[in-house]
Amino acid sequence: MSASAPNATLSLAAVVAESARMYPDKVAVVDGDTRLTYRALWDRARRVAAALREQGVRPGDRVALMMGNVADFPVVYFGILAAGAVVVPVHLLLTATEVAYVLRDSEAKLIVCHGPTTEVAILAADEAGVAVAAGGALSEGSMATVGYEHRSPEDPAVIFYTSGTTGTPKGAILTHLNMVLNATVSALDANDVRATDIVLGCLPLFHAFGQTASMNAAFRMGATIVLLTRFSGDAAIEMMAREGVDVFHGVPAMYIALLDAARSSERTLPSLRTCISGGASLPVRVLDEFAAAFSTTVFEGYGLSETAPVACANQAAFGARPGTVGRPVWGVDVEIADPERELTVELLPHGEVGEIVIRGHNIFAGYLNRPDATAAAVVDGWFRTGDLGTKDADGVVTIVDRKKDVIIRGGFNVYPREVEEVLASHPGVSQVAVIGLPDRTRGEEVCAVIVPAAGAAGIDPTTLIEWSKSRLAKHKYPRRVHVVDTLPMGPSHKVLKRELREIFSRA
Template identity: 65%
Template sequence: MTMLSLAAVLAEGARRYPDKIAVVDGPLRTTYRDLWAQARAYAAGLQDLGVGPDDTVAVLIPNVTDFPRVYFGALAAGARVVPVHLLLTPDEMAYVLRDSGASVLVAHSSQLTTAGAAAQLAGVRLVSVGPLPAELPGAPQRLEDAAAAVAPLPTYVSREAEDVAIVFYTSGTTGEPKGALLTHLNLVLNAAVNVFDCNDIRSDDVVLGCLPLFHTYGQTVGMNGTFRAGGTLVLLARFSGEAAVDLMVREGVTVFHGVPTMYIALLEAAAKADKLPELRICSSGGASLPVAVLERFSDTFHATIFEGYGLSETSPTATTNQPAFGTRAGTIGHPIWGVEVEIARAEVDERIELLPVGELGEIVIRGHNVFAGYLNRPEETALAVVDGWFRSGDLGTKDADGFITIVDRKKDLIIRGGFNVYPREVEEALARHPAVVQVAVIGVPDDVHGEEICAVVVPDPGGVTAEELIEWSKERLGRHKYPRQVRFAESLPMGPSFKVLKRELRRTIGGQ
C-alpha cells in the first residue's frame, strides 16, 4: 500500500519555504507557513461539520486566497474535492452536487445567491467563506467560525496514492457533464512533472494565476505546480489583458500560463501599455494557439510560448513543447516525462491500432496521468479507456522527430462534398489577416454539399469585409477548404476555461 496525498504539495511547501510568500491576492500576502496553517484550521472546521475521509466537498470560490485554503483544507481532512465553475446556473450546479454525492458545498460569500439556490435544489449543506454582507437573512454557517471553535489538524489525513482526490466535471458536447476521477498520484505527479521536467519553474519564480482555479489547467499547472516548486502565485480574479499586464509589471511576474484568447488579449493590451512584464516562461493550452498569435507574442514580449496539450482526464498535461526537445510552432510538442502519446486508427473503437509516423489518427495517451474513470459511468469509462490507452477524441499526427500536431477534434471535422476539412487549418490562415482579432470556423448545414464552411470573425476596429477575407482564404487554402461564408461578431462565446464554444456557434449560426 503506497500512501500519498495531494495535500503534501502545500504541506511540503510550508516545510521548505515557511516564510516565503505563497499567494498574492490584491494587498493580501500569505506565506507558505500561514497558508498551510489556515488550510489545517479549515480541515478541522470541516471535520467538525461532519466531513471525513471519502466524503465529497464541493468548492465554489473565485481566484482568491480562500480557494487554496479550502481546497487544501478539504484534502487535509481526507475528503474528495469537486471544483464547481462559477458560471453554472443553479440547476446545472445542483446536478454537479447530486451527481458527485457532495455532502457540503463551500461557497465564497460573493457566490452565495447561486450557491444557495443550488444547495437547496440538491439538498446539500451550504457553508460560506469570505466576508459576509452586513445584512444577509438566513446566512449560512461560516467555515471560519467552525475552524475557530476547534484545534487545527496537526497534519493531513493519509490517503492511498490511488484514492480519488479531485472530481472534475467535463463539459461534454452531448449529454450531461461527467465526473472525471483524478487520483492523488495523478495530480501530484502531473504538478511535479510540469514544473521540474517540462517548464523549469524555480522557487524564485512569480506566477500569474489568472486561469480559473476551478479548472484543471489553472489548478494543476498554475496553483499546484507553483506550490510544488515553492514559487509565488499572484491571483487575478477577473481577467482582462490590461489588468493582467499591469499586475504582472507591478508584481514582477516571470511565468504566465494562459489559453489562446488570453494571449490575444495581452497583445491588444501591449499596444497601449507603457511597460511590459519580463516573462521567462509562458505556456499555452486549452485550445489550439494560432501560429500567428504565437509569433506576434514572441516579437512583442520577447518570450517563447511553450504550447501544450491535455484534458481533464489526463490530469491535465499530456504533451508540451519543452526546452529539452526544442520547440516547434504549430505543434503540441512531446509527451511529458513518464507518459506515452501515440496516434491510433480513429475509426476502430473496440481496440487500439497504432499508426506509423506521419499518419493521421486519434491521439491516445497512456501513463501516470490517465484518470481512474468517470464517476458511476462504467460503460463510458470502457469506451474512453481501451487496451490501457485513453482515447482523446482529438485527431493528430506524430512526425519523425516525435513532435505531435493536433489537426482537430473528431467532432469538429467538417465534411464538405465528401472532402474532410479541418477547421484549425482554416483558422490558422485567417488568423494571419491583419484585420482578424479572433476567428472560429464551423460547419453549417448545406443542401448541396452537406456542410458548408463558415468563419465567425471578431474584426479589428479598422474593419474588413467578408469578400476580402474570402479572397484572402482562397489564395492560401485549397478549393474545398476556404470559407464560403463569413459572419462578424463582437466576441466569440467562451466557456469557463476560456475556450471558444463551437457548439454554441453551431447552434446560433448553423441552426443545429
C-alpha cells in the same frame, strides 16, 4: 506482490505541506492586498480540515468547492485534501439547477462557496439537500489539525466534471497519484517552474489547467502565485508590472487580449521568463507577436481533464516547435490510433492523421458511477481523447482538430484549425473560429466567424473569402464569413463552437 504496497500512502496535500516546511516565510499567494506565506497557507488549510471534521466530513467524503480566483480557493482546496476528503470543483457559470446536479451526482456532503458564488451555491444546496459553508469562516475558530490524512495513491483526490457537450456532465475521477505526479512533471518538464518564479494565476482555478499547471505546479516548487479574479489584458499587464510576474499561463484568447492591450499601453511591457499556452491551438502569428512583445518564449502544451491534465508539451529541454504541442511529458505515452476502430486501439505509423490516445500515470480512474462511459473512453489501456493529430519521427505531436469539429464538405475532410491558422494570419483578423454549417449540396459548408483586429478597417466578408482562395485548397476556403464583436467563450476562455453552430445555422 501488487504494484502498490497495501500501506503505501500519498496525498496531494503534501504539495503545500512540504513547501510550508521548506519555505515557511516565503509568499505563496498574492490576492490584492492579501499575502499568504506558505506557513500561513498551510495553517489556514489545516484549520479548514479541522472545521470540516467538526461538520462530519470524513476521509473519502466529497466536498464541492465553488469559488473564483481568490486566496480562499487554495486554503479550502488543501483543507479538503488535508481532511482526507475529495475536492469537487464547481464551474462558476453554472445555474443553481446545474450545480445541484453536480452535488447530487458526486454525492457531495457539503458545498463551500465565497462571495459572488454564495447565492447560487445556497440555492443549489437547498435543491440537492446538502449543507453549505462560507470559505472564509471555515478557516476561523478551529484549531489546526496536527498534519493531514494520508490516503492511498489510488484514492480519489479531485473529481472534475466535464462540460457535458455530448450529454449530461460526467465526473472524471483523478487520484492522488494522478494529481501529484502531474503537478510535478508540469513544474519540472512542461512549465520549467522555479522557486524564484512569480506566476500569474488568471486561469480559472476550478479548471484542470489552472489548478494543476498554475496553482499546484507553483506550490510544488515553492513559487509564488499572483491571483487575478477577473481577466482582461489591461488588468493582467498592470498586475504583471506591479508584482514582478515572470511566468504566464493562458489560453489563446488571453494571449490575443494581452497583445491588444499591449498595443495601446503606454507603460513598459514586462519581460516574461516563460509562458505556457494550452486549452486550444494558439495561432503561430499570435505566438510570434507575443514572444516579441514580451521578450519571452511561449511553450504550447496539450491535455484534458481526464489526463490530469498535462499529457505533452513543448519543453525547454527540447526547445519550442511553434504549431505543435511538443513531446509527451515524463512517464506518459502519446500515440496516434485509427479513429474508426472503437473496440480496440490500433496505432498508426508516424505522420498519419488519427485519434490521439494517451496512457501513463496521468490517466484518470474513470467516470464516477459510469462504467460504460469509462469502458468506451479507456480501451486497451489507452485513453481515447476524441482529438485528431499526428506524431512525427521525433515524437513531436501536432493537433489537427477535434473529431466532432471536423467538417465534411462534399466528401472531403476539412480541419477547422488549418483554416483558422491561415485566416489568423490576415492583418485585419484578431480572432477566428471556423465551423461547419449544414448545406443541401455539400453536406456541410465551411463558415468562418471573425473578430476584427483592434484599429483595423472593417473586414468585408467577400474580400476575405477572395483573399483566402489563394491560400487554401478549393474544398477548404470559407464560403461564408460572419463578422462579430466577440466570440462566445467559456470560463476557461475557450471558444464555444457549439453556440456558434446554433447561432449561424439559423442565420
